[in-house]
Amino acid sequence: MTDFIEKNIIVALNSNAPLVAILLCTYNGDRFLAEQLDSLEAQAHQNWMVRASDDGSIDQTLEILQQYQAKWPAGKLTIRSGPQRGFCQNFLSLACDPEIKADYYAFCDQDDVWLPSKLSVALENILLNQEVQKPYVYCGRTQYVNDLLKPCGFSPLFVFPKTFRNALVQSIAGGNTMVFNQAAKNLIEQVGPLEVASHDWWIYQLVTGVEGEVFYDPMPQVLYRQHEYALVGGSNSFSARMDRIWMLLQGRFQKWNTKNINALNQVSHLLVKNHQEILKMFEVLRVARFKDRFRLMGVCGLYRQTRRGTISLYLAALIKKI
Structure with a gap:
C-alpha cells in the first residue's frame, strides 16, 4: 500500500525532473521551522517532497508542520513520529527507511535556511559526476548566520582529498548540506541505523569506506543558523x-x-x-x-x-x- 501511495505522489508532482526526498528531522523547532519550510518552497528545483520525522516535540512544531502540509499539494509533506533517541538516530531512521523512495535524497535541519539554488546546484553536480551504481554524496561549506540571518562567517574551507583516511578522524560537512544518490541510500539501508557519533560523519565514513565519491562544494548553499538552542554548532570563534x-x-x-x-x-x-x-x-x-x-x-x-x-x-x- 505504501509503495502505491508513493508512486501516486510522484505522478501527482507531474515533472520529469529528478524527485528529491527531503529528510527533515524536528524537535521543539517552532522558533525557526517556518523560515526553513519557506526556503524549501522557494527552491529553483521544484520536484521535491518532504518526509518529516518529529522526535516528540512539545512546542508548536507539529502544528507548523501540519499547517504547511495543509497548504502544500497532497503528498508534498508527510509527518511521522521519530524514534526519540536523539537527532542522529532520527535522521538515520529516515535514511534507512526502504519505503521512502525518490531519485535523490537530502538531509534537512529544522533551523537553517536553504538558498534557492541549493537543490539545483547539488543535482547538477551529482548528475554530471556520479556513476549511477556507485554511492555519491554532495556536501559543502555553509554560511554562518545569527538568529536574524545576519552573516557571521563561514564554515572552514576544506581542500584536501575526501578519503577514508580523513573520514576516520574528521567529519567535514554537516548533514544539512548533504544530497546523495540512490546507490548511497541503498548502502545506508543495507547497513541500518547503527549507534554512531553523528549521521553525517557516519555517512562520510561509510561512503568513502566502500570507495564511493564525496564531493565538497566550496560555495555555500545553506545559511547555517548559530543559536543557543542548536544541537550542533559550527562556530569558529x-x-x-x-x-x-x-x-x-x-x-x-x-x-x-x-x-x-x-x-x-x-x-x-x-x-x-x-x-x-x-x-x-x-x-x-x-x-x-x-x-x-x-x-x-x-x-x-x-x-x-x-x-x-x-x-x-x-x-x-x-x-x-x-
Whole structure:
C-alpha cells in the first residue's frame, strides 16, 4: 500500500525532473521551522517532497508542520513520529527507511535556511559526476548566520582529498548540506541505523569506506543558523575552539571514535580491503605504547583538513585520547 501511495505522489508532482526526498528531522523547532519550510518552497528545483520525522516535540512544531502540509499539494509533506533517541538516530531512521523512495535524497535541519539554488546546484553536480551504481554524496561549506540571518562567517574551507583516511578522524560537512544518490541510500539501508557519533560523519565514513565519491562544494548553499538552542554548532570563534580542545582532553573525541569504530567493524565486510586494513591499524594505534603511536599515525596516513586540526589529532594521539 505504501509503495502505491508513493508512486501516486510522484505522478501527482507531474515533472520529469529528478524527485528529491527531503529528510527533515524536528524537535521543539517552532522558533525557526517556518523560515526553513519557506526556503524549501522557494527552491529553483521544484520536484521535491518532504518526509518529516518529529522526535516528540512539545512546542508548536507539529502544528507548523501540519499547517504547511495543509497548504502544500497532497503528498508534498508527510509527518511521522521519530524514534526519540536523539537527532542522529532520527535522521538515520529516515535514511534507512526502504519505503521512502525518490531519485535523490537530502538531509534537512529544522533551523537553517536553504538558498534557492541549493537543490539545483547539488543535482547538477551529482548528475554530471556520479556513476549511477556507485554511492555519491554532495556536501559543502555553509554560511554562518545569527538568529536574524545576519552573516557571521563561514564554515572552514576544506581542500584536501575526501578519503577514508580523513573520514576516520574528521567529519567535514554537516548533514544539512548533504544530497546523495540512490546507490548511497541503498548502502545506508543495507547497513541500518547503527549507534554512531553523528549521521553525517557516519555517512562520510561509510561512503568513502566502500570507495564511493564525496564531493565538497566550496560555495555555500545553506545559511547555517548559530543559536543557543542548536544541537550542533559550527562556530569558529576562539571560545568554540577552546570548547573543542576541552572536549578532546575530556575524552569526547575518543568516545566518538569508539562508537564509529564499533559500527565500522559491524560492516567491515562491505569496506574495500585496503580500508579494512586501515581500520584495524587505527584500532591498534589507539591502544599502542607511546613510542609506537606516531609511527602508526604515519603508517595509517590519517589526516585532517587543516593544520590546526592535524595538530589536535597528534595531540589526541600523544595523550591517548584518540
